[in-house]
Amino acid sequence: MDRDHATPLLEVRGVSKSFGAVAAVRDVSFPLHGGEAHALVGENGAGKSTIVKMLAGVHEPDTGVIVLDGQERRLAGPAAAQAAGIAVIYQEPTLFPDLSVAENIFMGRQPLGRFGRIDRTAMRAEAVRLFDRLGVRLDPDRPARGLSIADQQLVEIAKALSLKARVLVMDEPTAALSGVEVERLFAVARALCEEGAAVLFISHRFDEVFSLCQRLTVMRDGTWVSTDPVADLTVDQVVRRMVGRDVSTLFPKEDVEPGEVVLEVGGLSRQGVFSDIAFSVRAGEIVALAGLVGAGRSEVVRAVFGIDRYDAGEVRVAGRRLPAGSPSAAVAAGVALVPEDRRQQGLVMELSIERNATLTRLKPLSRLGLLGGRAERRSAHEWTKRLQVRYGRLADAVGTLSGGNQQKVVLAKWLATGPRVLIVDEPTRGIDIGTKAEVHRLLSRLAADGVAVVMVSSELPEVLGMADRVLVMHEGRITAELSRAEATEESVMFAATGQKEAAA
Amino acid sequence: MSTPPTAPAAPPAKADESRTRFVHKLWLAREFGIVVALGLLVLVTTLDNPAFLSPQSLRDLLLGAAILVVLAVGQTVVIISRNIDLSVGAVLGLVAFATGELLSTAPDTPTAVAVLVGIGMGAVCGVINGVLVAAARVPALVITLGTLYAFRGIDHSWAQGRQINASDMPRSFLGLGTGTVLGIPVLAVIAVVVMTVVGFYLRSYRSGRELYAIGSEPAAARLSGIPVGRRVFTSFVICGALAGLAGVLYAARFGTIDATVGTGIELQVVAAAVVGGVAIFGGSGSVYGATLGALLLTTIGSSLAVLRINPFWQQAVVGGLILAAIGLDRLLAVRAANRLRGRSSHGT
Numbered sequence: 001m002d003r004d005h006a007t008p009l010l011e012v013r014g015v016s017k018s019f020g021a022v023a024a025v026r027d028v029s030f031p032l033h034g035g036e037a038h039a040l041v042g043e044n045g046a047g048k049s050t051i052v053k054m055l056a057g058v059h060e061p062d063t064g065v066i067v068l069d070g071q072e073r074r075l076a077g078p079a080a081a082q083a084a085g086i087a088v089i090y091q092e093p094t095l096f097p098d099l100s101v102a103e104n105i106f107m108g109r110q111p112l113g114r115f116g117r118i119d120r121t122a123m124r125a126e127a128v129r130l131f132d133r134l135g136v137r138l139d140p141d142r143p144a145r146g147l148s149i150a151d152q153q154l155v156e157i158a159k160a161l162s163l164k165a166r167v168l169v170m171d172e173p174t175a176a177l178s179g180v181e182v183e184r185l186f187a188v189a190r191a192l193c194e195e196g197a198a199v200l201f202i203s204h205r206f207d208e209v210f211s212l213c214q215r216l217t218v219m220r221d222g223t224w225v226s227t228d229p230v231a232d233l234t235v236d237q238v239v240r241r242m243v244g245r246d247v248s249t250l251f252p253k254e255d256v257e258p259g260e261v262v263l264e265v266g267g268l269s270r271q272g273v274f275s276d277i278a279f280s281v282r283a284g285e286i287v288a289l290a291g292l293v294g295a296g297r298s299e300v301v302r303a304v305f306g307i308d309r310y311d312a313g314e315v316r317v318a319g320r321r322l323p324a325g326s327p328s329a330a331v332a333a334g335v336a337l338v339p340e341d342r343r344q345q346g347l348v349m350e351l352s353i354e355r356n357a358t359l360t361r362l363k364p365l366s367r368l369g370l371l372g373g374r375a376e377r378r379s380a381h382e383w384t385k386r387l388q389v390r391y392g393r394l395a396d397a398v399g400t401l402s403g404g405n406q407q408k409v410v411l412a413k414w415l416a417t418g419p420r421v422l423i424v425d426e427p428t429r430g431i432d433i434g435t436k437a438e439v440h441r442l443l444s445r446l447a448a449d450g451v452a453v454v455m456v457s458s459e460l461p462e463v464l465g466m467a468d469r470v471l472v473m474h475e476g477r478i479t480a481e482l483s484r485a486e487a488t489e490e491s492v493m494f495a496a497t498g499q500k501e502a503a504a
Numbered sequence: 505m506s507t508p509p510t511a512p513a514a515p516p517a518k519a520d521e522s523r524t525r526f527v528h529k530l531w532l533a534r535e536f537g538i539v540v541a542l543g544l545l546v547l548v549t550t551l552d553n554p555a556f557l558s559p560q561s562l563r564d565l566l567l568g569a570a571i572l573v574v575l576a577v578g579q580t581v582v583i584i585s586r587n588i589d590l591s592v593g594a595v596l597g598l599v600a601f602a603t604g605e606l607l608s609t610a611p612d613t614p615t616a617v618a619v620l621v622g623i624g625m626g627a628v629c630g631v632i633n634g635v636l637v638a639a640a641r642v643p644a645l646v647i648t649l650g651t652l653y654a655f656r657g658i659d660h661s662w663a664q665g666r667q668i669n670a671s672d673m674p675r676s677f678l679g680l681g682t683g684t685v686l687g688i689p690v691l692a693v694i695a696v697v698v699m700t701v702v703g704f705y706l707r708s709y710r711s712g713r714e715l716y717a718i719g720s721e722p723a724a725a726r727l728s729g730i731p732v733g734r735r736v737f738t739s740f741v742i743c744g745a746l747a748g749l750a751g752v753l754y755a756a757r758f759g760t761i762d763a764t765v766g767t768g769i770e771l772q773v774v775a776a777a778v779v780g781g782v783a784i785f786g787g788s789g790s791v792y793g794a795t796l797g798a799l800l801l802t803t804i805g806s807s808l809a810v811l812r813i814n815p816f817w818q819q820a821v822v823g824g825l826i827l828a829a830i831g832l833d834r835l836l837a838v839r840a841a842n843r844l845r846g847r848s849s850h851g852t
Contacts, residue, residue, distance in 0.1 A: 058727065079729030094724035096717045098787035107717050107728050110710055117708045 007070050009034040009198045010055075010086075010167050015064030017050055024050040027064070028224045030217045032167060032198040037189060039209040039230070040202045042219035043242055043460070043493075048202050049091070051219075052171045055200070056088040057081030068167075079108075087165030091172045091294075093152035095144040102127040102140035105159045130158040135184055150177050157185060161192075168192055169200045172294075174208060186212050204292050204497045206235045218242055235499065236490075243460060243489035254448045258468070259283035260318070262452040263335075263421045265304060268313035273299045274476040277313070281421065281452040286443065288467030289456045291496045295473040297456045298340050301423045304454075305337040306330045317421060331360070334420035338410050338427060340456070342403075346410040349399035353391055354380035356398045357412045383412040387442065404435025411442065422446060425456040440466060460489050474498040537832065538780060538796040542803060549807035556810050563689055567757065569802040570691035571596075571750050575769065576776040576794040577695075577702050578746030581739045583777055584706070586719040586786030587637065587644035589740060592747040592773055594655035595629045596766035599751025601659055604668035604761040611674045618677060619752050626748015627741050629655060634740035638733045644740075652770065656763075663763035670759025681757035691753055695795075698746065703791040715739055719786020775822060776801050779829045800825070 008031035017025045025047040032038050042048050053059045054066065057075035065072045068084055075081045081088070095104050102123050103110070111126060113119035127140035136154055144155065153173055160168055168189065174182045189199050189212060203209055209216065210230055218225040218241040225241050261280045268277040274296040281287045289297045303310045306327040315322045317333040330337075339345035347356050357380040358365055365375045380394055387408045391401060398409055407427065414422065427443065428436040443466060447453050457463050463470055470487040472480040472495035480495035549556045575592050582589045599622045606621060607613055629651070636647045670678060683690045706712040714735050718725045725732050755761055780797025782789030801822060808818050 056727070057729075077729060078727050079731070082729050088727075090727070094721070094727045096720035096724055096787065098720040098783075099713075099716060103713060103717075107725075108710060108714060108730055110713065112710075116710075118710065118713065 008032055008067075009069065011067040012051065012054075013065050013067055015051070015054060015061035015066070017054065017059055017062050023222055025054075025061075025222045028219065028222075029064075030224065030227045032200055033215070034166070034196045034198050035193050036215055037193055037199040037201055037213040039213040039216040040200060040219065041204070041206075041209065041216065041238060041242060042225075043458075046219040046242070047222040048219060049171060050222075052088060052090075052169055052200075052202065055081065055086055055167070055169050057086075082163060085163070085166035086169065087160035087163040087167070088169045089153070089156045089160050089171065089173045093149065093156050095147075095152055095155060097145035098143060100141050101138055101144055101147075101155055104144050104155055105130065105140075105162055109162070126162065127158070130161055133161065134158060134188060150181055153177060154181070157188065161188065165192075165197060167198045167200070169202075171202045172204065174203060174205060182208065206238065206497060206499065210235070239490055239493050239497075243493055254444050256284035256448050256468075258285045259450060262318055263304075263454065264316040264319075265300075266314050266316075268300065268303060268310055268315070270299070270303060270308070270310045272476075274303075274473075277478060279471055279478065279481070281454055283420070283450045283452050284447050285468045286447050286453040286455060286466050288463040288470045289454060289473060290458075290460070290463045290470050290492050291473035293458060295496065296476040297473050298425055300473070301337065301425055301454060301456055304330075305335060305423060307337075331417065334418070336360075336414035336417060336419035336422050338407075338414060338422070338424040340425040340429070342406055342410050347398050347406060350397055352395045353384065353389070353398050353401070353409060354394040356409050357383055357416070360413045360417050379416065380412075383416050384409070387412050387415075388438065402435075404439070407435070407439060408442075411439070415446070419451060421452045421454070423454045423456075426458060427455060428457075428459065428462060436462075460492060463487070463492065464489065472496050535781060535790070535793045535796060538793065538800055542796065542800050545800070545803055545807055549810050553810050556807065559687065561806075563684070563687070565799075565803060565806060566692035567689045568806065569799045570689065570695040571753050571757070572769075572772060572776055572798040572802060573695040573795050574698050574746050574750045574753065575773040576780070576798040577699050577791045578743035578750075579773045579777050580780075580782050580789060580791045580794040581702060581706065581715065582644070582743045583774075583782050583784060584719045584786055584789060585715045585736050585739050586722065587736060587739065588648065588774065588784075589630075589633060589743045589747075590645065590648040590770045590774075591629065591633060591651040591655055592743065592750075593766040593768060593770040594652045594659065595626050595744055595747035596751040596754060596769065597763065598629070598655050598659045598662075599625050599748045600755045600761050600765045601663055601668070601763060603752050603755040604673065605662075607674060607677055607755075608668055608672035613674075615677050615680055619749065622748045622752035622755075623745045624748065626751065627745040629747070630741040630744020631737075633744060634737035637740060638737050656767075660763040665763075667760065667762040673755070673759060677756055678759055679756075681753070681755075681759070691757060694749075694753065698749070699791050699795045702742070702746075706791065711735060711738070716787055719783075720788070772801060773798075775826055779825055781829070781833065783833065784830075797829075 010032040011029070013029050014027050015025060016023065016027055028047070028051065040048050040051065050059065054061050055075070057078045057080050060074070060076065066075060067073065073084055075084060096107065099107070105127055106123050110118040111122040113122070124140050131138050131140070134154060134157060138151060138154060144152065147155065157173070173185060177185065189201070193199055201209065201213055213230050215227065216230050216233060216238065217227040218238060220242060260283055262283050263281040265280070266278050269275040277300050279287065289300065291297050299308060302308045304315050306322065306325050306329060309325045317335060320333065322333055323329050343349060348359070354377055358376050361379070365379060377394060384391065384394070389405050389408045389412065391405065398406060401409065424443065428439050440462070443453055443455065455466060464487055467487070468484055470482045470492060471478050472482065472492055474496055475498065479498060480491070482491055546556070555561060575596065579589060579592060602625055603618055603622050607618060633648055633651055636651070637644045640647060680690055685693055706715065714725070714730045717728070717730060718732050718735055722732065751766070754765060776798035777789070777794040778784055778797070779800060780789070780793035780795065782794050804821055805818055808815060808821070
């Protein structure tokens with residue numbers, strides 16, 4: 001292709017970005033050519049969103065540069081990126097709920113009349129024109145509050161169009177859109193390409209990637225893997241490149257003969273979030289809930305535990321039905337949930353380690369309604385020792401611990417309740433390798449002791465290494481149930497991206 | 505090659521129009537409600553005592569409301585961007601004392617200069633607030649609570665317990681507080697001008713709209729490239745400058761100034777804005793609503809006196825009104841959200 005030799009419209013050249021000690025992106029380069037749609041694919045956490053944020057001017061690369069029209073450009077902020085002609089449609093719409101749709105589109109760039117006044121008539125007319133071009137009828141005067149996600153996304157698209165962008169970046173824009181709306185979006189993207197713009201398209205849906213894009217870049221673990229013309233690729237190849245690593249043997253899953261069914265979930269649905277979720281977990285089993293970010297996994301376990309409501313279905317623990325929406329009933333029935341975000345939901349960061357470790361058992365530890373400091377300390381001491389939490393003093397604020405040790409405190413507080421069902425949501429996110437293995441060993445031992453474990457995880461090696469069975473979710477549904485033998489990186493990834501092959 | 509299909513033009517126009525009107529009504533409803541409450545209050549009071557609507561009584565009402573209106577307009581600018589300025593009472597007190605001091609030591613100072621000096625001093629206080637809020641990344645509530653005491657402390661140590669009296673100040677300046685234009689108090693005219701100018705700015709200028717955007721969703725504002733820090737800073741300077749103006753007006757109206765002037769008025773100001781429909785979490789509300797809120801609070805004060813209701817009840821009434829206003833906002837918001845969600849927002 002002769003485009004390979006032309007100067008690209010935009011070039012990402014050797015960029016790296018670290019957050020604290022974690023390198024999100026390391027030495028990534030790829031070109032965006034005018035008139036082309038370019039796909040960027042990779043697993044969760046591969047660094048795609050970091051690249052998007054660099055192009056949007058939200059993050060500046062630590063090293064490396066962004067080259068526009070052959071010239072190095074420093075994008076010091078979102079305004080600078082916009083001025084350079086880069087428009088970004090984010091995964092999550094970023095609208096102002098109190099303002100009208102038209103204002104949302106033109107915020108900061110409203111058409112002006114005399115004396116610098118905003119020309120509202122012109123703004124409204126321009127918004128109508130943009131929606132006509134998109135082929136949708138949205139009332140430009142209504143407030144953005146209450147718009148469906150799809151409509152919010154349309155407003156974002158109109159905003160990007162109004163910028164007359166030369167580079168359009170779309171970070172999973174289609175996750176919330178229906179087929180018709182996706183087609184509309186693609187028509188716009190193609191029209192932009194024909195006018196010479198470059199499109200960067202990030203998606204987990206391979207059918208969309210292959211129908212829209214001419215070139216495809218794969219990222220893995222923050223590094224660049226390959227950039228090729230789409231015509232030379234197959235879905236199979238791409239999936240392999242996305243996962244391409246050995247399942248480490250770090251995972252010490254013990255083989256356990258599963259016992260009675262402990263947790264049973266049937267027909268669980270919540271409109272627009274997940275539907276018809278059914279699975280069961282036996283004592284001694286570890287069942288992983290795999291899928292891409294946003295597939296609805298955390299929402300399902302939150303509903304099972306009773307934090308979120310659900311519209312239909314039921315949850316049974318050891319045959320007894322759990323009342324919906326009552327975490328305390330779930331705890332009483334022997335269910336424990338270790339949440340995804342331990343800083344916000346799992347711990348009280350300002351309180352001491354011992355206080356945090358005993359929060360779930362205040363009643364058994366207290367006498368006559370008063371908490372005895374000694375009983376509390378003894379219990380905390382015992383559990384932190386069993387989990388090998390490394391700390392200075394038990395009275396230290398839990399916020400002073402490392403991420404891995406914080407996670408162990410969360411586990412300790414739940415394990416102390418003697419749960420029959422343990423639900424862990426992303427148990428090892430942001431934890432160093434060594435502690436990770438400890439957490440895995442712990443989960444495995446718990447299963448061996450007869451606890452039914454449900455593990456939500458975005459890390460494929462963890463899923464494959466730990467789980468007896470893997471349930472894969474895609475857009476709110478379970479698309480595959482794989483035994484330990486059937487589950488491979490490819491089969492899980494296929495199901496997670498909604499590909500048909502996974503059914504086999 | 506692929507031109508997106510264009511929407512059929514004829515039928516949607518009507519639906520659009522009716523929806524526009526509905527939304528408009530919703531906007532209006534908030535301010536309309538205060539007008540109705542105000543009208544009812546005046547009606548009831550007048551039925552009890554017709555003198556309540558006499559020109560003199562109305563003038564007193566406007567005069568009483570004017571300073572609160574100026575403060576409430578400034579406060580609205582800050583609240584819209586999801587901040588708050590609790591130091592306005594202290595700024596008013598400080599500037600009022602400074603004005604008195606200036607005019608009693610240099611009685612020849614033209615009134616216009618005194619006004620400008622007052623506005624300037626207030627703006628400096630606003631700069632301090634704005635810099636601290638922008639730099640410290642601490643909620644404005646805490647920052648301005650601090651500067652409230654700091655400004656008040658400066659006021660006290662300057663005044664040393666002294667009091668400035670009307671007789672110390674030139675007659676021409678005091679005329680600002682008592683004079684009328686075509687029968688309307690000058691103070692009220694100033695308040696209306698301030699309201700109109702700020703209202704126009706917030707509605708029709710990019711930087712004004714950006715304040716709403718910041719208050720509505722700060723993260724989105726940052727992503728759209730709005731200079732959030734600079735805009736918030738400006739809002740505090742505007743609020744401070746208006747508090748300074750209010751301080752000068754206070755000096756002109758009452759003539760008697762000590763270091764305690766304006767103590768506690770900041771809460772009245774916030775109350776006026778909230779009653780007037782300015783959302784405390786930013787993003788919506790108008791200076792017109794805040795003005796009506798200030799007018800309503802002032803009117804309650806005087807009509808309770810006319811109705812011979814124990815004035816001690818006044819605070820309870822104001823409190824009830826604030827709760828009612830917040831309840832109404834919540835109700836309207838829920839209702840609007842349901843309606844907006846209920847309809848499909850575009851064709852088919």
